[in-house]
Amino acid sequence: MRYSGETHQAPDSRSNSNGAARYSFHSNNDNLIGKKVKKLNEGRNKLYVKVYNIPLVKKLSIHFNKIFSLLFNTLNYLILFYLFIHCGIGLAVGNLLGTPKNRVFNLLAHWIKGGVFVILGIVSLARYCGFGLNKSWGWNLSILKRSDYYNEITGRYNVPLWTKLFGKSGVNMEFIEVFLVFFYGSTNIFLEHLASEDGKWTAKDLQHVSIAFLYLGAGLCGLLVEFYMSDVKYKKGLEQYKQIIKETENRELSQEEIDDIIVANPGYSLNPLGPFTIFWTGILMSKHAQASPVSTAVHVQWGSLLSYGSPFRLLSMIYMLVFPAKEVGVAQRPFTEIISSFCLLSGGFIFMESTDQVIEAMEYRGYTEMFTFNISIGFITILMSWIIILFVCKDWLEKRQRN
Known part of the structure; x- marks a missing residue:
């Protein structure tokens, strides 16, 4: 770029001219991009209007929009779970084709159960990063109002x-965690006997079934606790919202505004049954006798990790009590959840490794339990880094889109 009378300008005036030229260049570029985006939006909106003006489409959208939304959200999440299940089961069964069924079921049991804790660890870390803010899953205060759902057309x-x-x-x-604990326990009662060679119940089968009863009872207790905590969560969420309005707008909420609120949730529930179940699962399985010293040591590893992670979830609840939310819909991110997620991910991953086939391969090659332990911990930390990077990129893109 050229400057008029550049040889007669002082350095300060030159830098000002340079800055002005750059500003003008970026402004023109932004205006050009804005015009293109506006044109694309207008074309998209015209297409929506044409489709919506079709009488049949209009009737379907008015009368069945809730059903369509429910079907979409249900199928969307189920497809994700199906991907996890299909990959794990398909790989396990395909790896052991032609072997006795008890070896297949042994591998499946460890992969499915360990995979459950891995998924729970991923969800916990994603929750820390802000996953599910619109459903108050991201440790955030959630306030939903009836007026926000008013449809001007209908x-x-x-x-x-x-x-x-x-x-x-x-x-x-x-609530979702304790429901899955209950469901897991109810199905695990009969699944534990599938690996039996002669169809008879053994002491090992009964020991596994006792853990299934722990999940069944603890899950049911957790669901009942959530039922009793419903009013407490609403009052606590509403109390925090009133405090925020008082501090930011220096006024009290009117009764009309309170009546307009249909959901008030502080973003967490003081329900200890989920961490309680995982803690005792870790303790019981770390004391679970195995066929070889290596197998026993590996079970102690993942059992200890699960039991270590549970107290940090309780500390997360205490953290939220001590430091309540100061904004609505903003993730709180209690630091204890990072450790809890790490323990769940590592414990679940090593749980998947503790199957007979992996232990036999380790013993055949002379590997100790610490060999896979070090590799597993390193892999999990890299996986956690990748998940956090994805959420950082997501937050950056959303912020840029808003601006």
Whole structure:
């Protein structure tokens, strides 16, 4: 770029001219991009209007929009779970084709159960990074208002179905955890006997079934606790919201504004049954006698990791009590969740390794339990880094889109 009278300008005036030229260049570039985006939006909106003006489409969208939303969200999450299950089971069964069935079931048991804890660790870390903010899953205060769901076309309030089913406190992640614990225990009662060679119940089978009863009872207790905690969560969320309004806007919430709130959730539930179940699973399995010293040591590794991670989840709840949310819909990110996620991921991953086939391969090559332990810990930390990077990129893109 050239400057008029550059040889007669002082350095300060030159830098100012340079800055102005750069500003003008970027402004023109931004305007050009803005015009292109506006043109694309107008074309998209025109297409939406044409499709929506079709009488059949309009009737379907008005009368069945809730059903369509429910089907989409249900299938969306189920496809993700199916991917996890299909990859794990397919690889396990394909690896042992032609072998006795008890060896296949042994591998499947460790892969499925260990995989459950790996997925739970991924969800916990994602929750720390802000996953599920709109459902109060990201350790965030969630306030949903009826007026936000008003549809000007139909003149109705399209309140989500889950808010009607679960009341004013919504659905916490703790509720989903204890429900999965209950479901896991109810199915595990008969699955533990599949690896039996002669069909007879052994002491080992009964020991595994006792753990299934722990999951069944603890899961049911957790669901009942969530039922009793519903009003407590609503009151605590509403109390925090009133405090935020008082500090930021220097006023009190009116009764009309309070009546408009359909969900108030502090982002967590004081339900210790989930960590309690994982803690005792780790303790019981770390004391679980195995066929070889290497197998016993590996079980002690992942059992100890699971038991170590549970107290940090309780500390996360205490952290949220001591430091309540100062904003609505913003992730709190208690630092204890990083350690809890690491323990769940590492424990679940080593759990998957503790199957007979892996232990036999280790013993055949002369590897000790510390060899795979070091590799597993290193892999898990890299996986955690990758997950956090993905959420950092997601937050950056959302921030750029808003601006």
